[in-house]
Amino acid sequence: MSRVIAPLLLVVLALLPLWLKDPYLLNALIITGIFTLCAMSLNLLLGFTGQLSLGHVAFFGIGAYVSALTALGFDVELPFGLVLVVEPGSPLLGFVLAVLVTALCGYLIGRLAFRVRGAYFVIVTISFAEVVRLVALNWVDLTQGPLALTSIPNMVLPLPGLGETVLRTKMQNYYLVLGMAVVGYLVVAQLVTSRFGRAMRGLQQNESLALSLGINATRTLTVAATLSAAMAGAAGSLYAHYLRIIDPDVFLFSYTVTMVIMVVAGGKGTLAGPLVGGLIFGLLPVALRPVMAPEAQWIVYGGVLIAILFLMPQGIVPALDALTRRLRRARPAKSAPGAVEAGANP
Amino acid sequence: MSMGTTEAVLSVEHVSMRFGGLTAIADLHFDVRAGEILSLIGPNGAGKTTAFNIMTGFLKPTQGRVLFRGRDLAKLRPNDIAMLGLARTFQRTSVFAEDSVLDNVLIGLNRHGEASLLDRLLPTPGARRRDRATLARAEAILDLVGLSGRAQEKAGSLSYGEQRLVGFALALAIEPSMLLLDEPVSGMNASETQAFVRLIRTVRDSGITILLVEHDMPMVMEVSDRIVCLSYGRLIAEGTPDEIRRDPKVIEAYLGKSAAKLERREAAHA
Numbered sequence: 001m002s003r004v005i006a007p008l009l010l011v012v013l014a015l016l017p018l019w020l021k022d023p024y025l026l027n028a029l030i031i032t033g034i035f036t037l038c039a040m041s042l043n044l045l046l047g048f049t050g051q052l053s054l055g056h057v058a059f060f061g062i063g064a065y066v067s068a069l070t071a072l073g074f075d076v077e078l079p080f081g082l083v084l085v086v087e088p089g090s091p092l093l094g095f096v097l098a099v100l101v102t103a104l105c106g107y108l109i110g111r112l113a114f115r116v117r118g119a120y121f122v123i124v125t126i127s128f129a130e131v132v133r134l135v136a137l138n139w140v141d142l143t144q145g146p147l148a149l150t151s152i153p154n155m156v157l158p159l160p161g162l163g164e165t166v167l168r169t170k171m172q173n174y175y176l177v178l179g180m181a182v183v184g185y186l187v188v189a190q191l192v193t194s195r196f197g198r199a200m201r202g203l204q205q206n207e208s209l210a211l212s213l214g215i216n217a218t219r220t221l222t223v224a225a226t227l228s229a230a231m232a233g234a235a236g237s238l239y240a241h242y243l244r245i246i247d248p249d250v251f252l253f254s255y256t257v258t259m260v261i262m263v264v265a266g267g268k269g270t271l272a273g274p275l276v277g278g279l280i281f282g283l284l285p286v287a288l289r290p291v292m293a294p295e296a297q298w299i300v301y302g303g304v305l306i307a308i309l310f311l312m313p314q315g316i317v318p319a320l321d322a323l324t325r326r327l328r329r330a331r332p333a334k335s336a337p338g339a340v341e342a343g344a345n346p
Numbered sequence: 347m348s349m350g351t352t353e354a355v356l357s358v359e360h361v362s363m364r365f366g367g368l369t370a371i372a373d374l375h376f377d378v379r380a381g382e383i384l385s386l387i388g389p390n391g392a393g394k395t396t397a398f399n400i401m402t403g404f405l406k407p408t409q410g411r412v413l414f415r416g417r418d419l420a421k422l423r424p425n426d427i428a429m430l431g432l433a434r435t436f437q438r439t440s441v442f443a444e445d446s447v448l449d450n451v452l453i454g455l456n457r458h459g460e461a462s463l464l465d466r467l468l469p470t471p472g473a474r475r476r477d478r479a480t481l482a483r484a485e486a487i488l489d490l491v492g493l494s495g496r497a498q499e500k501a502g503s504l505s506y507g508e509q510r511l512v513g514f515a516l517a518l519a520i521e522p523s524m525l526l527l528d529e530p531v532s533g534m535n536a537s538e539t540q541a542f543v544r545l546i547r548t549v550r551d552s553g554i555t556i557l558l559v560e561h562d563m564p565m566v567m568e569v570s571d572r573i574v575c576l577s578y579g580r581l582i583a584e585g586t587p588d589e590i591r592r593d594p595k596v597i598e599a600y601l602g603k604s605a606a607k608l609e610r611r612e613a614a615h616a
Contacts, residue, residue: 195456202453205442209513212402212436213454214428214520 002272002317006185009275013178017171025286026170030242032282033177034235035255039262039274040184041231046260047268048192049224050204054122055129056259059229061250062105062132063098063236065143068152068246070094076142091155091241098237099230106229110222126253133251148247155241173242180238181275184231189271191227200224265308267315276316281305353380354413355524355555356401356432361410363396363579370396371579374410378524378557383550385558385566387590388576389599394559395437397576398528401557402434403427414524433522437529437559439509441516443502447493450501450512451484454519484519491515491545506533514545524555531562543569567591575599 013029020026042056073088109128116124136143143149155167155176167173191197199220202210211217240246258281266277284304288297312319354377363371371393378384386394399405401412403424412419414432422430442450488494491511496504501512510530517525527546531539539562546569550556560566566573566587573590575583577599583590590596 198449198453199456201445201449202442202456205444206440208404208424209436209440209442209516210453211404211424212428212434213456213516214425215453215456216425 002189002270005272005317005320006275009272009279010178010182017174023170026174028283028286030170030174030177031239032278033174033181034239034242035258035282036262036275036278037177037181037184037235037238038232038255038259039266039278040181040188041228041235042259043263043268043274044188044191044224044228044231046263047270047273048197048200048204049221051117051121051221051225052260053125053225053228054253054256054260055125055127056228056232057251057253057255058125058129058132059102059105059232060236060239060255061129061136061248063102063233064240064246064250065136065149065236066101066233067091067094067098067237068149068240069142070097071153071241072149072151074142076139088153091153092157094241095155095234095237098233102233102236103226103230105233106226107222109229110225111218115218129251129253129256133248136248136251143248146247148245149240150245152240152244152246154244155238167241173238177238177242180234184234185271185275187227187231192271196220196223261305265305265315267317267319270315270317270321273315273317280316354378355380355415356557357413358397358401359411359413361397361400361407361412363393363400363405364408369579371400371407371576374576374579374581376574376581376584378555379572380555381550381553382571383546383556383558383569385560385570385573386576387560387563387566387573387596391578392576392599393579394576395528396579398434398526398559401526402432428520428522431521431523432526433517433520433524434526435510435513435517435528435530437532439506439513439533441501441504441509441512443500445501446498447488447501447504447512447515448484448497451487451515451519452480454516455480455484487515487518490518490548492541507535507538510534511542514542518549522554524557525549526557526559528559529561530558531560531565539565 016029017026020029038056038060041059042053045051045053045056069086070089071091071094073086075083075085077083105128109125112124137145139145140147153166155173157165157167157176159165165172167176192200199210199215202213202215203217203220207217236250239250262277262281263274264277265281266275267273281301284301285297288300292300308316314322356378358374358376361371361374362369374393374397386397388394396405400407401414401419403419403422403426406420414427414430417430419427428434442453445453485494485497488497491514493508493511493515496508501509504512510533514527514530517527530546531542534542543565546556546558558566558570570587573583573585573587574581575590575593575596577595582595582599583593585593
């Protein structure tokens, strides 16, 4: 199913700006795309290793701050009267550093947290996100605290034939985010179908059995956490250079919740799940905005989520998978009783 | 002895395991020789599975040590021990239930057909060739255990006996030099058991040493070169199937004191 949905979505999304010129909608699509990238990275952990990171927004926020600070430059006082001065750099360098720094954070959190898994991992990740948020809020010297980092330069891309291009327009940023989403999708797709992906699947289904087959649990989970964090960091960098302003609210817990909703509703452990969930829950508020009051929007948002999980407890993509399987089986037999509920397979 | 070789592949050296006040295993000491089929028997609760868990690193012994091909396993994790070529199956059916039978074996083949992360992110011809080799290997293993026809089915949907075969195929996939089988034929019917006995012999003949825990006594007597009997965590007898069958201590452990006395009396009369 993912093989059908993903290319289909790509074609639609690639052609969309040709007739969609409304900047408000384009903006909504860009933000949705960035959060979908986050959802894809969360899916790598939650869907393929079964570990719930409820502090995933920390990697997103760190990516945003690292990238923004690299581009803006900063000076901070260090102990012993030293002063660290960093001159403004290229946003592209910021992006690379954002990926590397968040990968390192993911590695450390992974090493630390996978010794104590399940609920402990959830707690460690939440705490990590909260600590980072407080640092961003209070280290005013570096982050400007609640005053926010402003005038962050737009992302720069060295395009062949055009030289260094500053991505100023929404259209350019739209394609940048779409491109990154494609890269992220391909990375996850390659990973999960590889030997490494099989190790993750094995560990998630039956850890003792996986260990008895020589699968190294610590290493597998740490690599997954590292890559997942790096992807969220990349999304954070795109976010910072697109909005050009970030404050400690990039660490909001509700962002993590949004990512979890996108993954779970779309279908965790499937490649297309976060894409479908991301588009639905990213664009739902946009669709509801003209027709109802803000309070009612959130009620509908919650209602849609409950309805999806009630009818398709595994998520949308697995439910579609089950449906096509049943149709395919029913057709040659010429009997389609259809008595079984779609996706009712727990 | 009868095997012509006496080289120990696995040595259990004075191993004890205590859980709080409970002694699950006391001073267990025996060798498994290269190329033999050795069975570990004993009544329920005798400590057989605990011994298995110690040999494969899932438990660390309170005392004593286990050597595999001369190497002390004390500091190794289960996955490290698997990589040394010591494979095991589990007593409860153990498969990756959500995956197809073929994918199960592919997970088992993880330590082989190595395609690195980088290989994967930029799929090179080399990586693809290795993928094909891995697939061929998986198919060969399924063929050996007789599950080729089930390759595409979900492992969790197979019958109990077939799932045990998947577990066995998984253990074979890591290309072990020694295989520990924890009650492999429990839940199999008579013909499945017979087929499995043939399978164990084929595997042994290919050079893999086998240590078997099993309750099906006719099967144990038929397939074993030697038998080690445990009772309440202690080794009470060691020998060929014939020796074990006649050992009064073994009879007592399984049937109780009075039965053993009866047996002895009958033997005296005969």
